[in-house]
Amino acid sequence: MTDRSTVSHLLRRLTFGPTAAEVEAALRAGVPATLDKVLAPVGHPASLPEVGAFRPGREGRADARRDATEATGWWITRMVTEPGAAEKLTFFWHGHWATSVRKVRSAELMLGQQATLRRYGAGGTGALVRAMLRDPALIIWLDAQRNTRKAPNENLARELMELFTLGVGAGYTEADVKAGARVLTGWRADRTGGTATFSARRHDPAPVTLLGRTGTFDADAYADLLVSHPAHRPFLAGRLWARYGADTPPDAATTARLVAQGGSTVAMLRALVGDPAFAGCRGRLVKQPVEWMVGAARQLGIDPERGRSRILAGLRALGQVPFRPPSVGGWPAGTAWLTTSSAQARLASGRALAALAPEAVGTLGDTARADRPDALARILVVDEWTARTRAVLAGAAGDPRLLLTLGLASPEYAVH
Amino acid sequence: MDTITRRRLLTAGGVVAAGALAAGATAYALPDILGFRSEEPNGRILVLVTLYGGNDGLNTVIPYADPAYAANRPSMAYPADQVLPLDDGLALNPALKGLHRLYGDGRLAIVQGVGYPKPDRSHFRSMDIWQTASPERPGTTGWLGRWLDTAGRDPRLAVSFEPVLPPLLAGARSAGATVPGGTLDLPAGVTSDILTGLGTPSAGESPERARAAACFADLVRVRDLVAGTAPEEDEEPDEEPATATGGQAPALDRQLALVTRCIEAGAATRVYSVSLGGFDVHADEKGAQEAILASLDGPLAAFVERMAGREVVVAVYSEFGRRVRANASDGTDHGTASPVLLLGAGIPGGLHGDPPSLTDLDDGDLRHTTDFRDVYAMLLADVLGADPEPILGGWTGRLTFS
Numbered sequence: 001m002t003d004r005s006t007v008s009h010l011l012r013r014l015t016f017g018p019t020a021a022e023v024e025a026a027l028r029a030g031v032p033a034t035l036d037k038v039l040a041p042v043g044h045p046a047s048l049p050e051v052g053a054f055r056p057g058r059e060g061r062a063d064a065r066r067d068a069t070e071a072t073g074w075w076i077t078r079m080v081t082e083p084g085a086a087e088k089l090t091f092f093w094h095g096h097w098a099t100s101v102r103k104v105r106s107a108e109l110m111l112g113q114q115a116t117l118r119r120y121g122a123g124g125t126g127a128l129v130r131a132m133l134r135d136p137a138l139i140i141w142l143d144a145q146r147n148t149r150k151a152p153n154e155n156l157a158r159e160l161m162e163l164f165t166l167g168v169g170a171g172y173t174e175a176d177v178k179a180g181a182r183v184l185t186g187w188r189a190d191r192t193g194g195t196a197t198f199s200a201r202r203h204d205p206a207p208v209t210l211l212g213r214t215g216t217f218d219a220d221a222y223a224d225l226l227v228s229h230p231a232h233r234p235f236l237a238g239r240l241w242a243r244y245g246a247d248t249p250p251d252a253a254t255t256a257r258l259v260a261q262g263g264s265t266v267a268m269l270r271a272l273v274g275d276p277a278f279a280g281c282r283g284r285l286v287k288q289p290v291e292w293m294v295g296a297a298r299q300l301g302i303d304p305e306r307g308r309s310r311i312l313a314g315l316r317a318l319g320q321v322p323f324r325p326p327s328v329g330g331w332p333a334g335t336a337w338l339t340t341s342s343a344q345a346r347l348a349s350g351r352a353l354a355a356l357a358p359e360a361v362g363t364l365g366d367t368a369r370a371d372r373p374d375a376l377a378r379i380l381v382v383d384e385w386t387a388r389t390r391a392v393l394a395g396a397a398g399d400p401r402l403l404l405t406l407g408l409a410s411p412e413y414a415v416h
Numbered sequence: 417m418d419t420i421t422r423r424r425l426l427t428a429g430g431v432v433a434a435g436a437l438a439a440g441a442t443a444y445a446l447p448d449i450l451g452f453r454s455e456e457p458n459g460r461i462l463v464l465v466t467l468y469g470g471n472d473g474l475n476t477v478i479p480y481a482d483p484a485y486a487a488n489r490p491s492m493a494y495p496a497d498q499v500l501p502l503d504d505g506l507a508l509n510p511a512l513k514g515l516h517r518l519y520g521d522g523r524l525a526i527v528q529g530v531g532y533p534k535p536d537r538s539h540f541r542s543m544d545i546w547q548t549a550s551p552e553r554p555g556t557t558g559w560l561g562r563w564l565d566t567a568g569r570d571p572r573l574a575v576s577f578e579p580v581l582p583p584l585l586a587g588a589r590s591a592g593a594t595v596p597g598g599t600l601d602l603p604a605g606v607t608s609d610i611l612t613g614l615g616t617p618s619a620g621e622s623p624e625r626a627r628a629a630a631c632f633a634d635l636v637r638v639r640d641l642v643a644g645t646a647p648e649e650d651e652e653p654d655e656e657p658a659t660a661t662g663g664q665a666p667a668l669d670r671q672l673a674l675v676t677r678c679i680e681a682g683a684a685t686r687v688y689s690v691s692l693g694g695f696d697v698h699a700d701e702k703g704a705q706e707a708i709l710a711s712l713d714g715p716l717a718a719f720v721e722r723m724a725g726r727e728v729v730v731a732v733y734s735e736f737g738r739r740v741r742a743n744a745s746d747g748t749d750h751g752t753a754s755p756v757l758l759l760g761a762g763i764p765g766g767l768h769g770d771p772p773s774l775t776d777l778d779d780g781d782l783r784h785t786t787d788f789r790d791v792y793a794m795l796l797a798d799v800l801g802a803d804p805e806p807i808l809g810g811w812t813g814r815l816t817f818s
Contacts, residue, residue, distance in 0.1 A: 143699035146745040154749040155698045162538050174537060174779065247624060283622040327696070329540060335627045339594075343631035344602070351603035386621065388629070392613035402605040410614060411621075411628035 002030050005383045009282055010273050012381060012416050013244050014038050014085045017295020020378050022083065035273070038085050039266050046118060049074040051107040054191035067107035072322050073308045075114070079294040080304040086118070089265070091290060092243050093117040094322065097132055097164060098330035099141045101323045106191045109137040110323050124263040125236065129165060129223040134196045136189030142328065145188040149204035152181035159328050161226065167238070170231035172211060179208035183217045233259040237268060244272055246284035247334035251277065282383070286337050286415050289318035293349065296408055299380055300357035307356045314349035318342055343409065350408035354401045364400035372397040376407045385412060444572065444593040450677065452572045454684035458727075460761060460799045463675060463688045464560070465668075465716065465732040466547075466582065469695030470539060472705055473737030473754030474782075476512070477526055481505025484774035489742040492702055502526070503767060511709040514717025515757070522765035523720065524757065527791055527815065529772035531753035531784025535736060539696065539750070542735040547584035549792055549808055559792055560687050561587030562807045563800060567686070574687040575678070577671045582689050592687070595674070611636045668692045669715035676722060686800060695734060699745035720759050729760035729799045731791070739780055753784035756791050762798065764817045790815040 007026040011018035015038060018026075026034040051067035054060065079087045094117060101110050113135050120128035132138055139145050144156035157180030161172045186203030189196040207216050211225050226232060237258035241250040250258070254277045261267040272278060287295070293314055297304055304311065315321050319342070325331055354361060360379055367375040373385060373393040385393060389410050396402045407413060475492065478499050479485045486493040499507035500516040506526075508516045518524040532551040536542045548555030557565075564574050565587040574585045574592030585592030602611075615633030617626060671690040678685055692712055697704045712732075720730060737754030753772050772782040793804035794815040805812060 143745050143747060146699060148744040151742065151744040153698060153743040153745045153747065158537070158750065162540075168538055168541055177537070283625050286624050286628070335624060338624075338627045338631050340631055340634040343628075343635050347603050347606055386618040388616045388618045389614065392610055395613070396605070396610065399605055402603075405603055405606070406610065406614070411625045411632075414628045415622065415624045 002027050005282075006279070007031065007034060008381050008383060009279070010034065011038070012295075013273060013281075013285070014088065014269065015083065016079050016088050016291060017298045018381050019299050019301075020381065023381055035270060038083075039270060040084070046078065046115070048111050048115075051111065053108060053194065054106045056192075061105070064101075064105050064107065068101045068110070068323060069312070071101075071107040071111055072324075073312065075322050076294065076308070076311055077304040079290070080297045080302070085266075085269070086122075088291075089121050089269070090114060090117050091322070092240070093121045093128075095243070095288075095325065095330040096239060097135075097138060098325035098328055099137050100325050100327075104137045104140050104191075106137070106194075107323075108194055109140070109189075109191065112194065113137040122264070122266045124227070125165075125232070125265065126224060126227045126263065129227055130220050132164070133160075133184065133219040133223055134187065136191075136194060136196045139187060139189040139196055140191065144184060145190065147181060147185050147187065148202040149182070149185050152178070152185050152204070154178065154181040157181040157184055163329060165226040165235065166229055166231045167235040170229070170235065175209070176211055179210040180222060182206070182208055183210060183222045184219055187219060227263060233263065236265070237272075240265070240268055240272055242333060244269065244285075245278065246281040247286060248284065253277075283412075283415055286334050287413075288331065288333070288337065289315055289320035289342075290322060292346070292408075292414065293318070293353075296350075296353050296380075300353060300360045300404075302353060302356045307353070310349075310352045310356065314345070314352060317345040317348065338414070346409040346414060347405065350405040351401075353408060354404040357404065361400045361404060364403060369397050370394075372400070372403055376403060380407050380413055382407070382410075382412050385410070444575075444595050446595055446674070446677070449572055449575055449593070449595060449683050449685060450681040452683045452685060454570075456684070458682070458684055459686060459801050460727040460729060461679060461686055461688070462560075462795055462799045463672075463690065463719075463728060463730045463760075464584070465712075465730060466584075466689065466691040467695050467712070467732065467734035468539075468543065468691060468693040469697070469734070470542075470736045470738060470750055471695040471709075471734035471754065472697075472701065472748055473734075473751075474740065474748075475702070475705060475738075476509050476709065477502070477528070477755045478507045478509060479505060479771065479774060480507050482774050484740075488740045488774065489748075491746055492742045492748070504771070506767065506771070509706065509709050511706040512713045514713045518717060518720060518759060519765060523763075524759050524765050525763045525817070526767050527756040527758060527786055528767060528769045529753045529782060529785035530733070530756045530769070530788050530791060531736070531782070531786075532788055533784075535752040535781070535784070537736065537750035537752075539735060544583070546733065546735055546788060547582065549789055549811075557588050558582070558584035558586045559807060560584050560689070561591060563587075563687070563796060563802055564590045564592060566802060566807065567800070572683075572685055574689070575685050576689040577666060577674050578689075578691065582691065585687070585689055592689070608636055668711065669718075672715050672719045676719065679723065679726065679728060697747060698743070698749065699747040701747040716759075723760065727761045729758065729763060729795070731795060732757040733788070733791075737782065740774055740777060740782060741780060751781050752778070753782040756788070758791075768815070768817060786815065787811075787813055789813060 004027060008023050011026060049070050051071060052063055099113060104110055116131045116135055120131055142156040142159055143153050147153040154177050158177045162168055166172055182204045186199045187196055210217055234255050237255050238249060254275050257275055258268045258271050261271045293311055320331055364372050364375055373390055389412055393403060393406060396406055478494055480494060480496050480499050498510055500510060501507045502519055515524055545551050547558050549559035560574055567573055569590035571591060571593040576582055576585055576592060576594050581591060581594050611632045615629055675688045694708050733756045734754055736750060736752055738748035738751040742748055770785040772785050789808050789811040790813040793808055796802045796804040796807055
């Protein structure tokens with residue numbers, strides 16, 4: 001007998017906001033089959049939106065801005081319409097290799113980077129790191145396009161180790177940053193070509209000592225050194241836990257269990273949701289604004305095309321717009337999302353979402369008034385309301401639209 | 417130490433003690449601050465300006481007369497005829513016209529070569545170090561938060577106009593106040609009673625859910641509008657550089673306008689924290705840095721002029737400077753020591769501390785000549801009237817103006 005709150009918890013974490021129907025189906029299928037289905041690579045290849053190639057100059061800039069908005073809307077639609085874990089995993093990687101269109105100024109390159117995250121994001125990280133070192137958007141973002149033998153630019157090598165593969169204090173040194181920068185010299189990207197190219201003339205072929213090995217390395221060898229470094233898998237396990245588990249770090253035993261899965265990200269995710277510590281994560285993870293917004297749109301059956309401008313405006317107010325992370329460090333996390341201004345923004349967005357969801361409002365209206373808070377919990381896949389929230393909802397139950405607004409803004413829905 | 421962003425510091429697992437934030441609401445409305453009065457006589461006021469992203473100190477306070485400067489930065493060096501001269505072969509970046517005027521009036525102090533031992537070149541770690549004043553090991557409290565712990569613990573004593581409390585204002589037992597801007601429009605049907613209801617604590621709730629509920633309680637109290645401080649729409653100029661912070665602060669001039677209002681209203685607040693992001697430039701740095709320094713110079717000089725005659729001291733710092741030698745992208749990589757700027761009541765203008773050598777380097781980086789804790793100790797003692805030693809973990813050094 002599968003327990004409702006167990007499958008709800010699983011689906012809330014692995015996917016963007018499960019619908020009541022998805023919870024019912026998972027209850028019938030059981031946990032193992034549900035995991036297989038949710039974690040299976042999604043068959044839908046992403047059919048990309050129409051965006052133009054990069055053109056310099058004022059008009060080109062205006063086009064690039066329009067294209068970026070188009071690409072963002074396209075991705076949100078995909079998040080709302082695709083079931084399963086794939087879109088959320090792609091969003092995880094986007095926040096991890098955080099790159100912003102504000103500097104890249106090309107939707108084409110941002111979508112190209114996303115295609116790489118989709119292609120390699122589920123498997124081992126070796127192929128992913130190799131591909132990202134050739135990713136033109138990342139190269140432009142971290143000023144690596146003019147990293148030459150004469151004077152290497154350290155930015156990419158530093159962030160690669162600090163934020164993308166090993167983590168701070170993982171035993172690499174300043175000398176490793178300098179050596180890593182030299183290894184990556186010669187890789188460049190330009191916005192018009194849309195690809196990264198290697199220029200042997202600009203590359204520094206001299207042997208270096210990198211992470212304890214001395215020799216000549218190319219970008220692939222550097223990537224391989226990083227993913228085989230003892231700090232890499234624990235670091236990745238911690239990052240996954242922070243986004244799928246809880247805002248407090250995993251204990252050593254949990255980390256060891258995730259690391260033991262080998263290097264596949266999906267295998268780690270499967271181990272994460274199967275971990276004994278996972279059940280205790282209920283109510284311990286603050287939803288990122290994108291998770292909150294996309295989840296609500298899915299659960300309320302909102303047409304993402306029709307709601308596009310409201311959804312984007314809401315995400316701007318909440319401080320998280322896809323393709324526009326604030327820095328290479330990615331978005332804030334945890335209770336940093338819980339401020340007075342975000343509470344107010346969730347109320348306003350909740351109201352806007354409720355206006356786009358006549359069906360859900362109708363369902364609530366067709367329910368006996370006393371049962372409406374429970375019906376709302378079913379729609380929003382909330383395990384249970386606290387007495388505090390239930391009292392507020394009961395008071396607003398006469399107005400289904402207000403009821404829905406308050407449910408979306410509630411602490412139980414903001415933290416899952 | 418986890419580094420999703422510096423905001424991460426505010427989470428239970430980060431730098432700041434959860435207790436400080438769980439201790440209660442930190443959000444206040446502007447009238448709360450404007451009307452804040454204290455039993456104590458109002459002492460001096462500290463306005464701390466944080467520059468996020470590692471401002472290149474050598475192109476801010478420029479050693480243009482040192483041949484090693486131009487030799488290390490062939491395409492990034494400023495020639496003598498473009499800079500704003502100070503003394504001793506130093507000059508200010510051409511974008512810093514207002515500060516240059518203040519220097520000429522003897523009102524800008526430049527502390528040279530400020531840093532700390534074993535410099536960390538991660539934006540995130542180094543900013544932690546500056547904000548917690550703990551270079552040896554990651555601290556769990558901010559240095560001004562610890563001052564607040566000793567100064568009566570009233571959040572209104574230390575105010576930030578950012579949506580999220582900066583870690584430097586979080587103490588062990590208290591935390592500063594944030595005054596979120598924007599208007600408080602509630603959707604139809606959402607009443608104060610509803611907010612109060614949602615803001616009620618619920619026994620047995622996780623700390624994260626409790627925090628989510630507390631936001632509603634805060635919201636009830638933040639009833640007033642802060643005119644003209646709604647967050648910007650997101651269409652910033654495309655050229656805006658990447659920054660090393662998740663900073664969503666209002667523009668610096670708007671933050672300083674709010675500080676001005678509070679000070680002129682006679683608020684008993686002793687510390688204001690404001691910030692400017694966008695210094696994380698690695699390529700084509702010269703133009704980008706000039707633009708962002710200009711956005712610092714105008715509001716800052718105007719603020720200092722307006723505060724003339726008041727007991728207000730301004731301090732400006734960044735998490736690190738940049739390497740002496742330019743990289744190939746007409747930029748510089750993460751470095752170490754950098755100048756700290758001080759302005760205001762009782763601060764004698766001029767150059768202070770020893771200029772770091774451009775030739776005797778530590779692996780290509782400047783060696784710091786003044787520990788930042790010396791600067792903090794001076795600010796704690798002379799501006800806030802506190803004993804710096806317990807707040808700075810037993811640090812006994814102090815900046816003196818010779």
